[in-house]
Amino acid sequence: MKYQFDKDFLWGVATASYQIEGAYDQDGRIPSIWDTFSKTPGNTYMGHNGDEACDHYNKFKEDIALLKKLGIKAYRFSISWPRIFKDGKYKLNEKGLKFYKDLVEELKKNDIKPIATLYHWDLPQILQDEGGWSNPEIIKYFVHYASVMFNALGDDVEQWITFNETSVFLYLGYLYGIHAPGIKNLDLTLKAIHNVHLAHGETVKLFKNSNYKNQIGITLNLSPNYPYSVEEKDIIAAKTNDAFWNRMFLDPILKGSYPEEILNNPFGNTLKEIIKDDDMEIISHPIDFLGINYYSRSVIKHDENETFKYKSIPQDGEKTSMGWEVYPDGLRVLLNYIKENYGNIPLYITENGAAYEDKLENGKIHDIDRINYLKRHFISAKKAIDEGVNLKGYYVWSFMDNYEWAEGYVKRFGLTYIDYETKQRILKDSAKWYSQVIKNNFIEE
Template identity: 40%
Template sequence: MMDVVNPDIVLTKQLFGDDFAWGVSTAALQIEGSCDADGKGPSIWDTFTRKRGRVLNGHNPTIACDFYNRYTEDIDLVKTLNIPNFRFSISWSRILPNGTGEVNQAGIDYYNNVINYCLTQGVEPWITIYHWDLPQALEDKGGWTNRDIVGWFSNFAEICAKNFGDRVKNWMVMNEPAVFTGAGYFLGIHAPGRRGLRNFLPAVHHVVLSIVAGARALRKICPGAHIGNTFSCSHIEPYADKPRHIDAAKRADVLINRLFIEPILGLGYPTEEISALKGIDKYIQPGDAADMRFDFDFIGIQNYTREIVKYSFFTPYIGASLVKAEKRNVELTDMKWEVHPPAIYHMLKKFDAYPQIKKIIVTENGAAFPDAVVDGRVDDPKRTKYLQTHLQQVLKAKQEGCKVYGYFVWTLTDNFEWAEGYHPRFGLVHVDFETQRRIIKASGRWFAQLLG
């Protein structure tokens, strides 16, 4: 069967080849804290988390993991875990407190210190330019619904390239555009909390244009850089083998997996299956088709689970709904996501089928489970098994010829998980958010052994 892997294979990094990039991923807002330190301006998440009922338990990222002050300690942990590549993002409002205009030199200095310390410790920095923390000053001007943001973002990317590109060789322009536009500009469950197609459609188009504009800025200033973009993806299966459920699954696949990658590959927006998406046409201006495509060096895919989709008459626009995993008698993570390792295999094969994609890197994969500190240790066998079984599926895809050349765990330390606050713990390292004490979990020790 397609989903079966050989359980007798003992995973070693050598099985993946010498050119396979191993790493761990993080995001500025989720770890840094110091939300107004040294001239940093507010982001949409600083604003959003102050609104009652938006984030579980009223949590906020004001302190988070205090990475802003503890970056040397945490980069030392990356080295201790034998992880050669460390992915982190740049806080836009730490560099440009108002989103545009005067550069905050303290922000530049901070990220130079982080980059330099990585290199001193023999850890390669991989930078994500945008990981969801839009400056509030730009949201006040319309945020991603304002076409001017293409220029605002391109300017931010240029500043990052000019200040860090002499040492940073690996770049991701944006993280998971489908999530931050869908959750933030359609469903309203993430910052900035907007809802509806009238916000979602222009945001989608302006994000696509901005990804390309940012990539072009990087290429111009750092011609030898390794440039990619990351995309969230979930393996989609129909609830039953009936035409209405199969068609519903196809529509869900458009929104979850195809909406952003296809225009960037030069294929245009996949609007055939969902007529409501054709409303995006009114935001497309002459010349946009050429400005929607970029020849990326790699594509990052971020997969955690699969989704079962059924037809739903009452769901507007797409006529489809997810069958919740907790109703399907399957193993769950703390995010109530199904543990389904073959999903990552299927997504690698799906993206590999696009001939325009040169190279794939799994830029996020991991799991949140309830962790407990017992006698100063955190044993987390479920997370270790999750990583092992997903890596087996990555290896299977690679051995079948899939052009996958890297795997980054989400994430280094337990952190602020957006609307879920501090409840879900994804880290290889446990964080006591009261004391900021770090403890390497058993899964972290396993990963260190794999890479040792």
């Protein structure tokens, strides 16, 4: 069967600054929370860090040439806040700013649409020393940082994304302590969540009031929730997980409220205490699109022994090397969930992809598992479009193998293989296959 996409469907790839750029101390870049976290013993796989990564900072022209060769239409990258300010706040670092100007110019020269994420987790450490996202002062610093980037790159960037995966960097960084900055404090987590939402809303408001011609939105990591059984307690547990991981971030931005399930829990009192009168109006300032990162579903079971009275149940069957269940239909279900609960806002898959045990054989990587993974997810996305979902584009994660946060360099998500010793780039079979998908604009099952 043939699945044909609209001619203006936007096919792209995605990356993130700390995961690929390297050059951690080059041209005035200051330390980020990930520099600190990754160099603290025990935090990452074998102490891996992003000091060198893929050296994209020095090889960006070579990388853009590969994007051009593959026919990629859009490149989603993130900006490293620690490159832009010498003090994390107001003292501009011209060399760091120039890198992103040059990057965007090179993309446009090659007819590739620049998609820029303002925050993909690498907060300047100097701001974390003042409380990071739990300190309300950070809102004005972020808005100023955004204004500098808008002024520098403005309408040359096709889409601006305020934050990437707020649930992940806030829960894993402030509640569970397994990502930077490595904090385990529920009250600080709730304060950080609200401050991030306010920073997002104020930034969208600034962008709109400045009359830039292109679009602004946010990227959320979302997962459809399935109850473990038909028992009412499992159904309630699945709804609670949905509120915690999905609606805690969707509702404020798209509905101007936090989920009742959150506010009515004992820890909701902290949230209620910090919400000011006009906060929710600021947070829900209209966005142009919603970016969705999808990797798998969640199967949820009631459990009295857990803090929030539920737990996620791992499923048997096919998994990626991250241990995540391969569940393509979850993408179709998720996209319809957004449409049914939040209206038919324009959507983009801003990340979807898979890590596998890639083997370099005679200079080639035959990653058939990744091809099959992407094919099934593309088909799932097209089925959602046929069901009325307003999906406009799809950015595969990731353009290249990279530093996978606490997992270090052992998990490979890329369409392009990186030899971390030599920094050589080698296109995998999946990259060549994706190039044909883009060229033909259809998938055959």
